[in-house]
Amino acid sequence: MTETSITPNAVAAVSEARQWDRLMQMARLGAFRGGDGSEGVNRACLTPLDREARRLLIGWGQAIGLTPSIDALGNLFLRSEGTVPGLAPVLAGSHMDSQPAGGRFDGIWGVLAALEAVQALHEAGVSLARPIEVVAWTNEEGGRFAPGCMGSMAYAGHSAADSWDAVTDSHGVSFGEALREHLAKEADLPRRPLGGAPHAYVEAHIEQGPQLEAAGLDIGIVTGIQGSRWFLVELLGASAHAGTAPVSMRRDAVQDMVRAITALNALMADPTDVLRFTVAKIEVEPNSSNSVAERVRFTIDFRHPDAAVLTARGDAIEATIRGAVRHCDVTVTERFHALPVEFHPAVTGAVERAAAAQGLKAVRMPSGAFHDAQFMVPLCPSGMIFIPSYRGISHNPAEYSSPEQLVRGARVLAQVLAELARD
C-alpha cells in the first residue's frame, strides 16, 4: 500500500455512529440528570463505576485484538502490535474519570477516539511499524482524590508512585487503599512496569472553552498548556463570642483571610489579563454566624503560560499572606505544581497536516486547562487535538459536542497515529 492510499482508507473507516454509540454507553455509567434536564456523568476514579467503564473499554479493545495491561497506578493500556519488533509504542488516550457533576465527553472521548482510530486503522488494513497503545490514565480529574493527573504524573516520573497514598476522599478512604482495592479487583489483567519510553503521545480532548465554536472551526492544534500551582492556606486564630469579645482582642480567622486575599489580589494583578488567580473553596470553623471564626482553610489555583511569572509570583504567595495577616498562625502548603509546557512540532505538525488533508478548519491554540499530556512532554514528543465544546461548557452536565464534531477529531487522530507509528 502506498503512503497516499493508507490514510484515506483509515480515515474513511472511522465510524461516527460507532464512536457515538460507545460514548453514550459509557455515559450510562454514572449518569445523572442536571438541573436543566441535561444528562451528566458522575464517575469518580477507582470506584465500581470506574471499573465497569474500564471493563467495557477492555471488551471493545479485545474484540479487535488489543491486549490489555495495567500498571501500579491502575493506568490501563490496550496494545495494538506493530510490524517491527522492539520499536517504542505511540500512546494515545486520556482519562475515564469525571468531575462529581461532570459531562459525557471530558476525558472519555479521548480514550474512545483513540480506540476508534486504532479500529479504523485495523479495518483499513493499515500495517504500522510501531505498536499503538490506547491509554486511560488514573485520576486525571482530582475530583475524588486531589490533585488530578496522578496516573500520568507517576508514569512520567514527575512524582513518586506513593506520593498520594495518604490523600483521602470525602469519606476518609485513602488513595492508597482505593488503589490497592482496585488492583486486587483487576488482578486478572496483566501487570506492566510503571513508566516507559514512548515514541510519542497524542491526546484528543474537548476544548472546554468557547473559541473553536465561536470561530466556526473544527480542530484545535494545541500548542501547549499553561502552568498551574495549587496551594492550601490555613489560618488559625481563636474562637470567641460574637456579642461579647471586643474586636480589638479577637484573633479572627475570617478577617485575616480577607486581608490575605486582598494582598494576593494585588500580587496577582495583571493588566494583560493573562494570569489566572482563583480562590474558590473556603472552609470556616466553627462556621457559626455568632462565633468569631477560629480557623479558615482556603485554596489557591494560580495559572500562567510563562514559567518565570508562575515561579516568581507563586513563590511570593506565602510571604504575601504572612505580611497581610495580623493575628493568625499561617500554614501554606503547595499541593500541585506543573510548569507550562510546549508541545512538540512532530505532533502539532502531524495534527496540522491531517486537518489540512481532510479539509478541516483548524487553528493553533494553547490550553488553559491542564491535561495528562502535560506530564508526557519530558518523556516523548507529545501533543493534543481539541474539538469544539458547546458554548465552552465543561465540568457540567450541559457539556456537549456533536457526533460530527467528535468524528472529525477521531479522523484527525487516526491520520496522526498513522503518521507517528509508521516508522
Ligand SMILES: [Zn+2]
Ligand atoms: Zn479531561
